[in-house]
Amino acid sequence: MDYSELDQRLPEPAPIHLRYDQLTPQTEFTPHSHRWGQLNRISLGLIELDLVEQEQGERLLAAPAEFLIWVPAGVRHSASVRQAMCYTSVYVGAEAAARLPGLPCLIPQTPLLRALLEDFCQRGVTAIEDPWDRRQAELLLERLVQAGHQHSYLPDSRHRQLAPILAAIRAHPADNTTLAQWAQRVYGTERTLARHFQRELGMSFVQWRSRVRLLRALTWLREGRAVQDIAADLGYGTASAFIAMFNKQLGYSPERYRRQLAEGMS
Incomplete structure:
Protein backbone atom coordinates (compact mmCIF):
# COMPACT_ATOMS: atom_id res chain seq x y z
CA MET A 1 0.00 0.00 0.00
CA ALA A 147 -24.27 15.60 10.41
CA GLY A 148 -25.11 13.16 7.63
CA HIS A 149 -23.24 13.00 4.34
CA GLN A 150 -23.56 13.42 0.57
CA HIS A 151 -22.07 11.25 -2.14
CA SER A 152 -21.38 14.32 -4.28
CA TYR A 153 -21.67 18.10 -4.09
CA LEU A 154 -23.22 18.15 -7.53
CA PRO A 155 -24.88 14.73 -7.95
CA ASP A 156 -25.98 13.45 -11.36
CA SER A 157 -28.86 11.29 -12.51
CA ARG A 158 -29.71 9.20 -15.55
CA HIS A 159 -33.42 9.51 -14.90
CA ARG A 160 -35.07 10.04 -18.28
CA GLN A 161 -36.75 13.30 -17.22
CA LEU A 162 -33.96 14.70 -15.06
CA ALA A 163 -30.96 13.91 -17.29
CA PRO A 164 -31.78 16.45 -20.05
CA ILE A 165 -32.48 19.16 -17.45
CA LEU A 166 -29.20 18.59 -15.64
CA ALA A 167 -27.20 18.54 -18.88
CA ALA A 168 -28.80 21.78 -20.06
CA ILE A 169 -28.07 23.61 -16.80
CA ARG A 170 -24.48 22.37 -16.66
CA ALA A 171 -23.97 23.69 -20.19
CA HIS A 172 -25.80 26.97 -19.58
CA PRO A 173 -25.92 27.89 -15.86
CA ALA A 174 -27.65 31.20 -16.68
CA ASP A 175 -30.73 29.39 -17.96
CA ASN A 176 -33.65 30.65 -15.85
CA THR A 177 -36.20 28.16 -17.13
CA THR A 178 -38.52 27.35 -14.23
CA LEU A 179 -39.30 23.85 -13.03
CA ALA A 180 -42.86 24.25 -14.35
CA GLN A 181 -41.49 25.12 -17.80
CA TRP A 182 -39.10 22.16 -17.69
CA ALA A 183 -42.02 19.92 -16.79
CA GLN A 184 -43.76 20.88 -20.02
CA ARG A 185 -40.61 20.16 -22.06
CA VAL A 186 -40.05 16.69 -20.57
CA TYR A 187 -43.76 15.78 -20.55
CA GLY A 188 -44.20 15.69 -16.79
CA THR A 189 -45.65 17.79 -14.00
CA GLU A 190 -43.89 20.26 -11.73
CA ARG A 191 -44.83 18.25 -8.64
CA THR A 192 -43.49 15.01 -10.12
CA LEU A 193 -40.22 16.65 -11.17
CA ALA A 194 -39.80 18.15 -7.70
CA ARG A 195 -40.17 14.66 -6.20
CA HIS A 196 -37.62 13.25 -8.66
CA PHE A 197 -35.08 15.93 -7.67
CA GLN A 198 -35.45 15.14 -3.99
CA ARG A 199 -35.38 11.37 -4.46
CA GLU A 200 -32.60 11.19 -7.08
CA LEU A 201 -30.40 14.12 -6.02
CA GLY A 202 -31.33 14.80 -2.41
CA MET A 203 -32.11 18.47 -3.04
CA SER A 204 -34.47 20.79 -4.86
CA PHE A 205 -34.20 21.99 -8.45
CA VAL A 206 -33.23 25.49 -7.28
CA GLN A 207 -30.60 24.16 -4.87
CA TRP A 208 -29.00 22.04 -7.60
CA ARG A 209 -28.94 24.93 -10.08
CA SER A 210 -27.44 27.24 -7.42
CA ARG A 211 -24.60 24.78 -6.88
CA VAL A 212 -23.84 24.73 -10.62
CA ARG A 213 -23.76 28.51 -10.60
CA LEU A 214 -21.58 28.67 -7.49
CA LEU A 215 -18.93 26.38 -8.99
CA ARG A 216 -18.87 28.49 -12.17
CA ALA A 217 -18.69 31.69 -10.08
CA LEU A 218 -15.70 30.41 -8.09
CA THR A 219 -13.83 29.78 -11.33
CA TRP A 220 -14.64 33.24 -12.70
CA LEU A 221 -13.72 34.98 -9.43
CA ARG A 222 -10.33 33.29 -9.51
CA GLU A 223 -9.92 34.62 -13.06
CA GLY A 224 -10.54 38.16 -11.81
CA ARG A 225 -13.90 38.82 -13.43
CA ALA A 226 -16.13 41.57 -11.99
CA VAL A 227 -18.97 40.51 -9.70
CA GLN A 228 -21.55 42.38 -11.81
CA ASP A 229 -20.43 40.57 -14.97
CA ILE A 230 -20.52 37.21 -13.22
CA ALA A 231 -24.02 37.91 -11.90
CA ALA A 232 -25.28 38.80 -15.37
CA ASP A 233 -23.63 35.80 -17.03
CA LEU A 234 -25.18 33.47 -14.44
CA GLY A 235 -28.69 34.72 -15.09
CA TYR A 236 -29.18 37.00 -12.09
CA GLY A 237 -31.12 40.22 -12.64
CA THR A 238 -28.98 42.11 -10.13
CA ALA A 239 -25.57 41.70 -8.55
CA SER A 240 -27.22 41.70 -5.11
CA ALA A 241 -29.24 38.59 -6.01
CA PHE A 242 -26.04 36.79 -6.99
CA ILE A 243 -24.27 37.97 -3.82
CA ALA A 244 -27.19 36.69 -1.72
CA MET A 245 -26.89 33.24 -3.33
CA PHE A 246 -23.12 33.22 -2.80
CA ASN A 247 -23.53 34.22 0.84
CA LYS A 248 -26.14 31.52 1.40
CA GLN A 249 -23.92 28.84 -0.10
CA LEU A 250 -20.56 29.78 1.45
CA GLY A 251 -21.35 32.10 4.35
CA TYR A 252 -19.42 35.11 2.98
CA SER A 253 -19.48 37.48 0.01
CA PRO A 254 -17.75 37.13 -3.39
CA GLU A 255 -15.57 40.15 -2.56
CA ARG A 256 -14.43 38.59 0.70
CA TYR A 257 -13.59 35.42 -1.22
CA ARG A 258 -11.59 37.49 -3.71
CA ARG A 259 -9.74 39.29 -0.87
CA GLN A 260 -8.85 35.97 0.72
CA LEU A 261 -7.51 34.77 -2.62
CA ALA A 262 -5.34 37.89 -2.93
CA GLU A 263 -4.07 37.60 0.64
CA GLY A 264 -3.19 33.97 0.11
CA MET A 265 -1.20 34.78 -3.01
CA SER A 266 0.67 37.77 -1.58
Missing part, protein backbone atom coordinates in the same frame (compact mmCIF):
# COMPACT_ATOMS: atom_id res chain seq x y z
CA ASP A 2 1.50 3.38 -1.08
CA TYR A 3 0.87 5.25 2.16
CA SER A 4 1.77 8.92 2.34
CA GLU A 5 5.28 9.53 3.71
CA LEU A 6 3.75 11.83 6.30
CA ASP A 7 1.76 8.90 7.66
CA GLN A 8 4.94 7.10 8.58
CA ARG A 9 5.96 9.95 10.89
CA LEU A 10 2.61 10.45 12.61
CA PRO A 11 1.41 8.67 15.74
CA GLU A 12 -1.77 6.65 15.51
CA PRO A 13 -4.77 8.96 16.03
CA ALA A 14 -6.23 8.73 19.53
CA PRO A 15 -8.98 9.36 18.57
CA ILE A 16 -7.87 12.01 16.05
CA HIS A 17 -4.65 13.72 14.94
CA LEU A 18 -4.58 17.08 13.17
CA ARG A 19 -2.08 18.40 10.64
CA TYR A 20 -1.98 21.92 9.17
CA ASP A 21 -0.61 23.27 5.88
CA GLN A 22 -0.59 26.57 3.99
CA LEU A 23 -1.10 25.55 0.38
CA THR A 24 0.12 27.60 -2.56
CA PRO A 25 -1.87 28.07 -5.79
CA GLN A 26 -2.02 25.10 -8.16
CA THR A 27 -0.93 22.59 -5.52
CA GLU A 28 -1.14 18.99 -6.71
CA PHE A 29 -0.90 15.87 -4.54
CA THR A 30 0.19 12.74 -6.40
CA PRO A 31 -1.79 9.48 -5.95
CA HIS A 32 -1.49 8.07 -2.43
CA SER A 33 -3.54 6.57 0.39
CA HIS A 34 -3.60 6.88 4.17
CA ARG A 35 -3.29 4.38 7.00
CA TRP A 36 -6.24 6.03 8.72
CA GLY A 37 -9.44 7.74 7.70
CA GLN A 38 -8.93 11.37 6.75
CA LEU A 39 -11.10 14.50 6.89
CA ASN A 40 -9.99 17.22 4.47
CA ARG A 41 -10.82 20.79 5.49
CA ILE A 42 -10.04 23.97 3.51
CA SER A 43 -10.43 27.64 4.40
CA LEU A 44 -11.97 28.81 1.12
CA GLY A 45 -12.50 27.95 -2.52
CA LEU A 46 -12.74 24.44 -3.87
CA ILE A 47 -10.87 21.19 -3.30
CA GLU A 48 -10.96 18.36 -5.84
CA LEU A 49 -10.06 14.73 -5.12
CA ASP A 50 -9.61 12.08 -7.79
CA LEU A 51 -10.59 8.79 -6.14
CA VAL A 52 -9.94 5.18 -7.03
CA GLU A 53 -12.43 3.00 -5.14
CA GLN A 54 -12.82 -0.76 -5.32
CA GLU A 55 -16.61 -0.53 -5.47
CA GLN A 56 -17.08 2.70 -7.45
CA GLY A 57 -14.04 2.81 -9.75
CA GLU A 58 -12.64 6.27 -10.51
CA ARG A 59 -14.59 9.42 -9.70
CA LEU A 60 -14.01 13.10 -8.96
CA LEU A 61 -15.16 14.41 -5.59
CA ALA A 62 -15.19 18.21 -5.40
CA ALA A 63 -16.55 20.50 -2.71
CA PRO A 64 -16.39 24.11 -1.53
CA ALA A 65 -15.18 25.03 1.93
CA GLU A 66 -18.45 24.53 3.78
CA PHE A 67 -18.00 20.77 3.38
CA LEU A 68 -15.45 18.33 4.78
CA ILE A 69 -14.29 15.58 2.44
CA TRP A 70 -14.11 12.22 4.17
CA VAL A 71 -11.75 9.58 2.73
CA PRO A 72 -11.66 6.18 4.50
CA ALA A 73 -8.34 4.45 5.16
CA GLY A 74 -6.69 2.79 2.19
CA VAL A 75 -8.61 4.65 -0.56
CA ARG A 76 -6.13 5.74 -3.23
CA HIS A 77 -6.59 9.38 -4.29
CA SER A 78 -4.87 12.48 -5.64
CA ALA A 79 -5.86 16.08 -4.98
CA SER A 80 -5.84 19.46 -6.72
CA VAL A 81 -6.05 22.89 -5.12
CA ARG A 82 -6.40 25.90 -7.44
CA GLN A 83 -5.82 28.78 -5.02
CA ALA A 84 -3.81 29.54 -1.88
CA MET A 85 -5.55 28.42 1.29
CA CYS A 86 -5.19 27.06 4.79
CA TYR A 87 -5.62 23.29 4.80
CA THR A 88 -6.31 21.01 7.75
CA SER A 89 -6.07 17.23 7.64
CA VAL A 90 -7.82 15.38 10.45
CA TYR A 91 -6.78 11.73 10.74
CA VAL A 92 -9.33 9.50 12.48
CA GLY A 93 -8.42 6.33 14.36
CA ALA A 94 -9.85 2.99 13.21
CA GLU A 95 -12.40 2.61 16.01
CA ALA A 96 -13.87 6.06 15.46
CA ALA A 97 -13.66 5.78 11.66
CA ALA A 98 -15.83 2.66 11.76
CA ARG A 99 -18.76 4.90 12.72
CA LEU A 100 -18.30 7.13 9.66
CA PRO A 101 -19.32 6.24 6.06
CA GLY A 102 -17.45 3.39 4.39
CA LEU A 103 -17.00 5.31 1.12
CA PRO A 104 -15.56 8.77 0.38
CA CYS A 105 -18.20 11.47 0.76
CA LEU A 106 -18.94 15.04 1.78
CA ILE A 107 -19.91 15.94 5.34
CA PRO A 108 -21.46 19.39 5.85
CA GLN A 109 -19.66 21.66 8.31
CA THR A 110 -22.43 22.54 10.72
CA PRO A 111 -21.83 25.62 12.91
CA LEU A 112 -20.80 23.40 15.83
CA LEU A 113 -18.43 21.28 13.72
CA ARG A 114 -16.86 24.44 12.34
CA ALA A 115 -16.43 25.90 15.83
CA LEU A 116 -14.86 22.72 17.25
CA LEU A 117 -12.40 22.43 14.36
CA GLU A 118 -11.61 26.14 14.38
CA ASP A 119 -10.73 25.98 18.08
CA PHE A 120 -8.29 23.11 17.46
CA CYS A 121 -6.80 25.01 14.50
CA GLN A 122 -6.36 28.30 16.36
CA ARG A 123 -4.57 26.53 19.20
CA GLY A 124 -2.48 24.41 16.83
CA VAL A 125 -3.52 21.13 18.45
CA THR A 126 -2.03 18.08 16.72
CA ALA A 127 -2.00 14.94 18.89
CA ILE A 128 -4.82 14.77 21.43
CA GLU A 129 -3.18 14.69 24.87
CA ASP A 130 -5.19 16.99 27.14
CA PRO A 131 -8.31 15.35 28.71
CA TRP A 132 -10.47 18.34 27.73
CA ASP A 133 -9.22 18.13 24.15
CA ARG A 134 -10.14 14.45 24.13
CA ARG A 135 -13.69 15.31 25.18
CA GLN A 136 -13.80 17.93 22.43
CA ALA A 137 -12.53 15.39 19.90
CA GLU A 138 -15.16 12.87 20.99
CA LEU A 139 -17.89 15.50 20.62
CA LEU A 140 -16.52 16.36 17.18
CA LEU A 141 -16.72 12.72 16.10
CA GLU A 142 -20.24 12.36 17.50
CA ARG A 143 -21.40 15.42 15.57
CA LEU A 144 -19.72 14.17 12.40
CA VAL A 145 -21.84 11.02 12.60
CA GLN A 146 -24.99 13.06 13.19
Whole structure:
Protein backbone atom coordinates (compact mmCIF):
# COMPACT_ATOMS: atom_id res chain seq x y z
CA MET A 1 0.00 0.00 0.00
CA ASP A 2 1.50 3.38 -1.08
CA TYR A 3 0.87 5.25 2.16
CA SER A 4 1.77 8.92 2.34
CA GLU A 5 5.28 9.53 3.71
CA LEU A 6 3.75 11.83 6.30
CA ASP A 7 1.76 8.90 7.66
CA GLN A 8 4.94 7.10 8.58
CA ARG A 9 5.96 9.95 10.89
CA LEU A 10 2.61 10.45 12.61
CA PRO A 11 1.41 8.67 15.74
CA GLU A 12 -1.77 6.65 15.51
CA PRO A 13 -4.77 8.96 16.03
CA ALA A 14 -6.23 8.73 19.53
CA PRO A 15 -8.98 9.36 18.57
CA ILE A 16 -7.87 12.01 16.05
CA HIS A 17 -4.65 13.72 14.94
CA LEU A 18 -4.58 17.08 13.17
CA ARG A 19 -2.08 18.40 10.64
CA TYR A 20 -1.98 21.92 9.17
CA ASP A 21 -0.61 23.27 5.88
CA GLN A 22 -0.59 26.57 3.99
CA LEU A 23 -1.10 25.55 0.38
CA THR A 24 0.12 27.60 -2.56
CA PRO A 25 -1.87 28.07 -5.79
CA GLN A 26 -2.02 25.10 -8.16
CA THR A 27 -0.93 22.59 -5.52
CA GLU A 28 -1.14 18.99 -6.71
CA PHE A 29 -0.90 15.87 -4.54
CA THR A 30 0.19 12.74 -6.40
CA PRO A 31 -1.79 9.48 -5.95
CA HIS A 32 -1.49 8.07 -2.43
CA SER A 33 -3.54 6.57 0.39
CA HIS A 34 -3.60 6.88 4.17
CA ARG A 35 -3.29 4.38 7.00
CA TRP A 36 -6.24 6.03 8.72
CA GLY A 37 -9.44 7.74 7.70
CA GLN A 38 -8.93 11.37 6.75
CA LEU A 39 -11.10 14.50 6.89
CA ASN A 40 -9.99 17.22 4.47
CA ARG A 41 -10.82 20.79 5.49
CA ILE A 42 -10.04 23.97 3.51
CA SER A 43 -10.43 27.64 4.40
CA LEU A 44 -11.97 28.81 1.12
CA GLY A 45 -12.50 27.95 -2.52
CA LEU A 46 -12.74 24.44 -3.87
CA ILE A 47 -10.87 21.19 -3.30
CA GLU A 48 -10.96 18.36 -5.84
CA LEU A 49 -10.06 14.73 -5.12
CA ASP A 50 -9.61 12.08 -7.79
CA LEU A 51 -10.59 8.79 -6.14
CA VAL A 52 -9.94 5.18 -7.03
CA GLU A 53 -12.43 3.00 -5.14
CA GLN A 54 -12.82 -0.76 -5.32
CA GLU A 55 -16.61 -0.53 -5.47
CA GLN A 56 -17.08 2.70 -7.45
CA GLY A 57 -14.04 2.81 -9.75
CA GLU A 58 -12.64 6.27 -10.51
CA ARG A 59 -14.59 9.42 -9.70
CA LEU A 60 -14.01 13.10 -8.96
CA LEU A 61 -15.16 14.41 -5.59
CA ALA A 62 -15.19 18.21 -5.40
CA ALA A 63 -16.55 20.50 -2.71
CA PRO A 64 -16.39 24.11 -1.53
CA ALA A 65 -15.18 25.03 1.93
CA GLU A 66 -18.45 24.53 3.78
CA PHE A 67 -18.00 20.77 3.38
CA LEU A 68 -15.45 18.33 4.78
CA ILE A 69 -14.29 15.58 2.44
CA TRP A 70 -14.11 12.22 4.17
CA VAL A 71 -11.75 9.58 2.73
CA PRO A 72 -11.66 6.18 4.50
CA ALA A 73 -8.34 4.45 5.16
CA GLY A 74 -6.69 2.79 2.19
CA VAL A 75 -8.61 4.65 -0.56
CA ARG A 76 -6.13 5.74 -3.23
CA HIS A 77 -6.59 9.38 -4.29
CA SER A 78 -4.87 12.48 -5.64
CA ALA A 79 -5.86 16.08 -4.98
CA SER A 80 -5.84 19.46 -6.72
CA VAL A 81 -6.05 22.89 -5.12
CA ARG A 82 -6.40 25.90 -7.44
CA GLN A 83 -5.82 28.78 -5.02
CA ALA A 84 -3.81 29.54 -1.88
CA MET A 85 -5.55 28.42 1.29
CA CYS A 86 -5.19 27.06 4.79
CA TYR A 87 -5.62 23.29 4.80
CA THR A 88 -6.31 21.01 7.75
CA SER A 89 -6.07 17.23 7.64
CA VAL A 90 -7.82 15.38 10.45
CA TYR A 91 -6.78 11.73 10.74
CA VAL A 92 -9.33 9.50 12.48
CA GLY A 93 -8.42 6.33 14.36
CA ALA A 94 -9.85 2.99 13.21
CA GLU A 95 -12.40 2.61 16.01
CA ALA A 96 -13.87 6.06 15.46
CA ALA A 97 -13.66 5.78 11.66
CA ALA A 98 -15.83 2.66 11.76
CA ARG A 99 -18.76 4.90 12.72
CA LEU A 100 -18.30 7.13 9.66
CA PRO A 101 -19.32 6.24 6.06
CA GLY A 102 -17.45 3.39 4.39
CA LEU A 103 -17.00 5.31 1.12
CA PRO A 104 -15.56 8.77 0.38
CA CYS A 105 -18.20 11.47 0.76
CA LEU A 106 -18.94 15.04 1.78
CA ILE A 107 -19.91 15.94 5.34
CA PRO A 108 -21.46 19.39 5.85
CA GLN A 109 -19.66 21.66 8.31
CA THR A 110 -22.43 22.54 10.72
CA PRO A 111 -21.83 25.62 12.91
CA LEU A 112 -20.80 23.40 15.83
CA LEU A 113 -18.43 21.28 13.72
CA ARG A 114 -16.86 24.44 12.34
CA ALA A 115 -16.43 25.90 15.83
CA LEU A 116 -14.86 22.72 17.25
CA LEU A 117 -12.40 22.43 14.36
CA GLU A 118 -11.61 26.14 14.38
CA ASP A 119 -10.73 25.98 18.08
CA PHE A 120 -8.29 23.11 17.46
CA CYS A 121 -6.80 25.01 14.50
CA GLN A 122 -6.36 28.30 16.36
CA ARG A 123 -4.57 26.53 19.20
CA GLY A 124 -2.48 24.41 16.83
CA VAL A 125 -3.52 21.13 18.45
CA THR A 126 -2.03 18.08 16.72
CA ALA A 127 -2.00 14.94 18.89
CA ILE A 128 -4.82 14.77 21.43
CA GLU A 129 -3.18 14.69 24.87
CA ASP A 130 -5.19 16.99 27.14
CA PRO A 131 -8.31 15.35 28.71
CA TRP A 132 -10.47 18.34 27.73
CA ASP A 133 -9.22 18.13 24.15
CA ARG A 134 -10.14 14.45 24.13
CA ARG A 135 -13.69 15.31 25.18
CA GLN A 136 -13.80 17.93 22.43
CA ALA A 137 -12.53 15.39 19.90
CA GLU A 138 -15.16 12.87 20.99
CA LEU A 139 -17.89 15.50 20.62
CA LEU A 140 -16.52 16.36 17.18
CA LEU A 141 -16.72 12.72 16.10
CA GLU A 142 -20.24 12.36 17.50
CA ARG A 143 -21.40 15.42 15.57
CA LEU A 144 -19.72 14.17 12.40
CA VAL A 145 -21.84 11.02 12.60
CA GLN A 146 -24.99 13.06 13.19
CA ALA A 147 -24.27 15.60 10.41
CA GLY A 148 -25.11 13.16 7.63
CA HIS A 149 -23.24 13.00 4.34
CA GLN A 150 -23.56 13.42 0.57
CA HIS A 151 -22.07 11.25 -2.14
CA SER A 152 -21.38 14.32 -4.28
CA TYR A 153 -21.67 18.10 -4.09
CA LEU A 154 -23.22 18.15 -7.53
CA PRO A 155 -24.88 14.73 -7.95
CA ASP A 156 -25.98 13.45 -11.36
CA SER A 157 -28.86 11.29 -12.51
CA ARG A 158 -29.71 9.20 -15.55
CA HIS A 159 -33.42 9.51 -14.90
CA ARG A 160 -35.07 10.04 -18.28
CA GLN A 161 -36.75 13.30 -17.22
CA LEU A 162 -33.96 14.70 -15.06
CA ALA A 163 -30.96 13.91 -17.29
CA PRO A 164 -31.78 16.45 -20.05
CA ILE A 165 -32.48 19.16 -17.45
CA LEU A 166 -29.20 18.59 -15.64
CA ALA A 167 -27.20 18.54 -18.88
CA ALA A 168 -28.80 21.78 -20.06
CA ILE A 169 -28.07 23.61 -16.80
CA ARG A 170 -24.48 22.37 -16.66
CA ALA A 171 -23.97 23.69 -20.19
CA HIS A 172 -25.80 26.97 -19.58
CA PRO A 173 -25.92 27.89 -15.86
CA ALA A 174 -27.65 31.20 -16.68
CA ASP A 175 -30.73 29.39 -17.96
CA ASN A 176 -33.65 30.65 -15.85
CA THR A 177 -36.20 28.16 -17.13
CA THR A 178 -38.52 27.35 -14.23
CA LEU A 179 -39.30 23.85 -13.03
CA ALA A 180 -42.86 24.25 -14.35
CA GLN A 181 -41.49 25.12 -17.80
CA TRP A 182 -39.10 22.16 -17.69
CA ALA A 183 -42.02 19.92 -16.79
CA GLN A 184 -43.76 20.88 -20.02
CA ARG A 185 -40.61 20.16 -22.06
CA VAL A 186 -40.05 16.69 -20.57
CA TYR A 187 -43.76 15.78 -20.55
CA GLY A 188 -44.20 15.69 -16.79
CA THR A 189 -45.65 17.79 -14.00
CA GLU A 190 -43.89 20.26 -11.73
CA ARG A 191 -44.83 18.25 -8.64
CA THR A 192 -43.49 15.01 -10.12
CA LEU A 193 -40.22 16.65 -11.17
CA ALA A 194 -39.80 18.15 -7.70
CA ARG A 195 -40.17 14.66 -6.20
CA HIS A 196 -37.62 13.25 -8.66
CA PHE A 197 -35.08 15.93 -7.67
CA GLN A 198 -35.45 15.14 -3.99
CA ARG A 199 -35.38 11.37 -4.46
CA GLU A 200 -32.60 11.19 -7.08
CA LEU A 201 -30.40 14.12 -6.02
CA GLY A 202 -31.33 14.80 -2.41
CA MET A 203 -32.11 18.47 -3.04
CA SER A 204 -34.47 20.79 -4.86
CA PHE A 205 -34.20 21.99 -8.45
CA VAL A 206 -33.23 25.49 -7.28
CA GLN A 207 -30.60 24.16 -4.87
CA TRP A 208 -29.00 22.04 -7.60
CA ARG A 209 -28.94 24.93 -10.08
CA SER A 210 -27.44 27.24 -7.42
CA ARG A 211 -24.60 24.78 -6.88
CA VAL A 212 -23.84 24.73 -10.62
CA ARG A 213 -23.76 28.51 -10.60
CA LEU A 214 -21.58 28.67 -7.49
CA LEU A 215 -18.93 26.38 -8.99
CA ARG A 216 -18.87 28.49 -12.17
CA ALA A 217 -18.69 31.69 -10.08
CA LEU A 218 -15.70 30.41 -8.09
CA THR A 219 -13.83 29.78 -11.33
CA TRP A 220 -14.64 33.24 -12.70
CA LEU A 221 -13.72 34.98 -9.43
CA ARG A 222 -10.33 33.29 -9.51
CA GLU A 223 -9.92 34.62 -13.06
CA GLY A 224 -10.54 38.16 -11.81
CA ARG A 225 -13.90 38.82 -13.43
CA ALA A 226 -16.13 41.57 -11.99
CA VAL A 227 -18.97 40.51 -9.70
CA GLN A 228 -21.55 42.38 -11.81
CA ASP A 229 -20.43 40.57 -14.97
CA ILE A 230 -20.52 37.21 -13.22
CA ALA A 231 -24.02 37.91 -11.90
CA ALA A 232 -25.28 38.80 -15.37
CA ASP A 233 -23.63 35.80 -17.03
CA LEU A 234 -25.18 33.47 -14.44
CA GLY A 235 -28.69 34.72 -15.09
CA TYR A 236 -29.18 37.00 -12.09
CA GLY A 237 -31.12 40.22 -12.64
CA THR A 238 -28.98 42.11 -10.13
CA ALA A 239 -25.57 41.70 -8.55
CA SER A 240 -27.22 41.70 -5.11
CA ALA A 241 -29.24 38.59 -6.01
CA PHE A 242 -26.04 36.79 -6.99
CA ILE A 243 -24.27 37.97 -3.82
CA ALA A 244 -27.19 36.69 -1.72
CA MET A 245 -26.89 33.24 -3.33
CA PHE A 246 -23.12 33.22 -2.80
CA ASN A 247 -23.53 34.22 0.84
CA LYS A 248 -26.14 31.52 1.40
CA GLN A 249 -23.92 28.84 -0.10
CA LEU A 250 -20.56 29.78 1.45
CA GLY A 251 -21.35 32.10 4.35
CA TYR A 252 -19.42 35.11 2.98
CA SER A 253 -19.48 37.48 0.01
CA PRO A 254 -17.75 37.13 -3.39
CA GLU A 255 -15.57 40.15 -2.56
CA ARG A 256 -14.43 38.59 0.70
CA TYR A 257 -13.59 35.42 -1.22
CA ARG A 258 -11.59 37.49 -3.71
CA ARG A 259 -9.74 39.29 -0.87
CA GLN A 260 -8.85 35.97 0.72
CA LEU A 261 -7.51 34.77 -2.62
CA ALA A 262 -5.34 37.89 -2.93
CA GLU A 263 -4.07 37.60 0.64
CA GLY A 264 -3.19 33.97 0.11
CA MET A 265 -1.20 34.78 -3.01
CA SER A 266 0.67 37.77 -1.58
